Amino acid sequence: xxxxxxxxxEKPNWDWFILLVAKTGMRFSEALAITPADFxxxxxxxxxxxxxxxxxxxxxxxxxxxxxxxxxxxxxxIVVKFSELVKGLPEDKPIFVGESKVYNSTVNDVLTRxxxxxxxxxxxxxxxxxxxxxxxxxxxxSF
Numbered sequence: 001x002x003x004x005x006x007x008x009x010e011k012p013n014w015d016w017f018i019l020l021v022a023k024t025g026m027r028f029s030e031a032l033a034i035t036p037a038d039f040x041x042x043x044x045x046x047x048x049x050x051x052x053x054x055x056x057x058x059x060x061x062x063x064x065x066x067x068x069x070x071x072x073x074x075x076x077x078i079v080v081k082f083s084e085l086v087k088g089l090p091e092d093k094p095i096f097v098g099e100s101k102v103y104n105s106t107v108n109d110v111l112t113r114x115x116x117x118x119x120x121x122x123x124x125x126x127x128x129x130x131x132x133x134x135x136x137x138x139x140x141x142s143f
Contacts, residue, residue, distance in 0.1 A: 001118045012085060014110040017096050018125070020082075024072050025129045027051070028104055033060055034095055036086035041079050045071045052094060054102045 003022060006015040021031050024046065032052035039046055048070050050060045063069050074082075089095060096102070107125050115122045 001120060002114055005114050005118050008081065010085075012089075012095050014096075014107050015114075016085065017107060018111055018114070018128070020078070021125055022128045023075065023078055026072070027064065027068075027129065028107070028125050029054060029061075030063065030068070032094060032096055032102060035092055036089050036095065037091040039074075039082060039086065040071075041083045044074050044076070044079055046074050046078075047071050052097060052102070054097075054104070058097070058101070 003019060006019055007013070008015055008019065017031060020026065020034070021028070024031075026034075026048060029051035030048050032054055033050045034046070038049070048063065048068065051063055053059050053061045086095065104125065111125055111128075112122050
């Protein structure tokens with residue numbers, strides 16, 4: 001339900017971000033740091049090797065700990081959608097970070113609106129990391 005309610009446009013927006021976190025379980029700061037170069041569409045993987053300093057001045061930071069550096073398997077729907085989205089974007093720049101400061105509350109507000117529209121329990125972006133929540137809130141992983 002939630003995934004189907006997302007407004008996936010031609011350019012990156014917070015709905016794209018929510019989709020990626022819901023499908024991968026990444027941390028907020030990890031998802032902010034994703035660049036087009038992190039995707040390996042052929043192998044259907046996404047490399048997590050850095051975070052974004054959204055609480056400070058911005059910029060890349062190391063992951064929470066060394067075991068957080070990993071490759072995540074991504075499904076074919078993410079491959080198809082994101083391969084189109086990142087075409088023409090700078091390979092080494094974050095997809096979801098622009099010139100202005102990013103706030104966790106901004107994404108949570110967007111997610112809350114979608115949850116209410118779907119008539120499901122309100123969940124935070126961090127809550128999307130937990131698999132059991134996906135069943136309770138009827139997060140449907142298909143488009």
